[in-house]
């Protein structure tokens with residue numbers, strides 16, 4: 001057990017790097033459901049950002065020295081990077097060299113792409129796990145549910161997010177955001193071609209996340225099978241984010257497409273955050289934080305198993 005007591009030894013130290021919109025939500029998520037993790041540091045480069053204030057209120061140590069502060073901490077094994085795609089490209093090699101696992105919430109795509117309910121278990125051994133984007137986390141489980149029934153030529157996601165929930169770091173990398181989402185629809189969703197469309201809504205109070213997923217299966221799929229598979233995926237996602245829900249039954253149709261007249265499947269979802277008002281309703285923050293927590297827990301369990309082997 002070493003210098004720590006047995007209880008601390010059963011926990012893995014984690015840090016949140018980047019305490020903006022999504023980093024702040026993740027700090028709350030780790031407070032509410034830490035699993036085998038202990039949040040030991042929240043670090044940003046902006047000493048005045050809201051997330052550092054929140055962490056201090058919760059009694060978590062903070063720093064405004066960015067990644068440097070994280071690298072100094074031998075008691076931190078897992079780093080959640082919620083900075084920006086370009087910053088993570090810089091952080092990735094340094095975290096790896098320091099022997100720390102990264103859970104990357106940015107669309108940098110430097111690491112292994114993972115969506116918890118689709119392929120996370122296979123990714124837990126990676127030292128840099130990339131969570132793509134919130135539309136990807138919402139849409140890919142649905143696309144995968146449909147492509148398990150038969151191959152698909154195309155998958156598209158159109159997501160509306162509240163502008164107030166999307167910080168400057170997200171806006172600076174919209175191209176990476178849409179590119180990694182489209183890539184995820186193909187590589188993890190199983191569609192031959194993927195496309196992602198993002199709409200930012202300035203409405204006040206901020207709107208809940210809304211995503212429509214379109215799939216063009218190669219050949220007709222049975223309506224009952226599709227509805228059953230989609231409902232099962234929604235039920236699984238609700239265990240992660242209770243406000244993830246269908247806006248109506250999946251719509252099966254036949255339409256003219258670039259591949260000729262084809263069957264189509266359209267699934268419309270709301271993702272309502274668990275908070276009371278304002279940004280609390282923005283399910284994009286909930287889904288990203290929940291996916292990050294699940295990924296962190298998988299890696300924490302792996303770290304604990306390797307500690308037992310060493311002991």
Ligand SMILES: NC(=O)c1ccc[n+]([C@@H]2O[C@H](COP(=O)([O-])OP(=O)(O)OC[C@H]3O[C@@H](n4cnc5c(N)ncnc54)[C@H](O)[C@@H]3O)[C@@H](O)[C@H]2O)c1
Nearest residue numbers: 018020021022044045046066083084087106167168169288
């Ligand atoms: N907002 C969302 O719904 C959402 C959901 C999932 C993933 N993401 C991704 O998470 C990342 C953060 O998004 P956001 O909306 O929270 O942006 P944001 O601008 O609100 O937050 C980014 C924070 O990171 C800090 N930062 C920037 N560079 C840094 C560095 N090198 N070291 C330490 N801190 C640094 C900034 O000071 C800021 O506090 C983006 O890559 C975005 O694509 C956002």
